[in-house]
Amino acid sequence: MSTSRLGAAPKPASADDDGFKxxxxxxxxxxxxxxxxxTGDPTAADDLAQDAMMKAWDARASYQMGTNMKAWTFMILRNQFYSEKRRSWRQSQLDQEAAERTLVAVDDPEAPVALDELRQALKTLPExxxxxxxxxxxxxxxxxxxxEICGxxxxxxxxxxxxxxxxxAATLEKGGYGRDGKAAGDAMRSILGEADRLAGARS
Amino acid sequence: MKWEEPGGRGDVIQSAFLHCSWVGGVLSMINYSDSSRRKDVENAGEAGLEEARLRQQAIGVKLRHMFDEVVNEPVPDEFLEILKRADAKASGGGA
Structure with missing residues (x-):
């Protein structure tokens, strides 16, 4: 895409590059x-993650080995997300709709209900x-x-x-997005139960 | 836990409350019933805090679980292929 005008010679593949990779x-x-x-949408998310990965790769010369690479790449990903969003809010609207469809589409009877409720509740939070x-x-x-990541x-x-x-906690307590006509507070109850189950499975 | 009642009874409740605390104040000067009542209030507060702490803990567990579910997914081949191509280009081997 953009060719370097500075004409800097490409960095030779070094041990540094291998370690970075x-x-x-x-x-x-x-x-x-x-x-x-x-993004809330698996496809858009992978596009974003790939872009961030390539941005990180291209910027590898500015990364100091031994510093927090996870935080550094997360910052790159986050910046990428918001700059894309600013560029085309229309597209992000579509992504949002796609995300909602995806979230609703999770209909696996085996899937723990509480996960869905947590995702729904997360969506109600300011970004x-x-x-x-x-x-x-x-x-x-x-x-x-x-x-540092959020600047x-x-x-x-x-x-x-x-x-x-x-x-x-308040949203889950309220259970304001009633699923299957469940009583208020059920979301929190199922999350508490689910957390117990997960904790049990882990130990 | 609604204090607002129709018909402006809020004032009545509030003045009753003020009266109670005044009476309580007088009583505490006479005996120690006020301090034992305060202990009850403190216990109730602690129970509430404990409850809130448990809820936050549960939310934390779910949140990590939700995140880790994606972390544990197999990475699509595309990622590694893109990186491999870029690496090949960087080392001058790419066309």
Whole structure:
């Protein structure tokens, strides 16, 4: 696509490149998961994750080996997501609709109901709260790392995460999107039960 | 837990509440019933906090599970192919 005008000679394939590539490959599953939470749509998410992966590869010269590559690639992915979104909000509308269809389409009777309810509840959160909660609550990032990824202050991330947690609990408690005419509070009850089951399965 | 009642009874409730706390204050000067009642309130508060903590814990478990489900999916071949092509180009072997 864009040819370098600086005419810099391509970096020779070095041990550095190999190490970088190995680390990058290991991060692909995490990039896919983060992209999925941002877009909500598996296909759009993989496109985004691939773009981010290639951006990271192209920028490998600016990456310092030994620093936090996961946080660095997540930041690239996030920036990519928002710049694409700004470029064509119309497309992102479509993505949103696709995401909703996908979320509704999960109709596996074996699938735990609570997962769906959590996804629905997540969608009701403001974007910046959702991403902060995902990074800290699911991605395993420290507040400081999440702040770096989102380009904001650590205190801001902390307050976003805590607001997101409160809002999520309230939404689940309320169960305002009634599935199968279930009584209010069932969403939280099923999540509590499901969490117990998962904890039991893990140990 | 609704305090707003139709017919402006909120004022009545509030004044009753004020009256109660005043009476409670007087009682506490006489005996220790107020402090034991306060302990009850504290216990109820702790139970509420514990409940909220459990809920947050459950949400956390689900959230990680949701994320890990995708992490544990097999990576589509496309990813590695794209990277391989880029790598080949970088090392000058690509056409």
């Amino acid at each position: 190995r680390e990058l490959v290991q991060l692909i599953p995490h990039l896919r998961a983060f992209a999925r939470t941002l 910046e709260q959702r991403e902060a909660l995902i990074l800290v609550g699911a991605g395993g990032f420290a507040y400081e790392e999440a702040a 904001c202050a650590v205190g801001t991330v902390k307050s976003r995460v805590s607001r997101a947690r409160r809002a999520l």
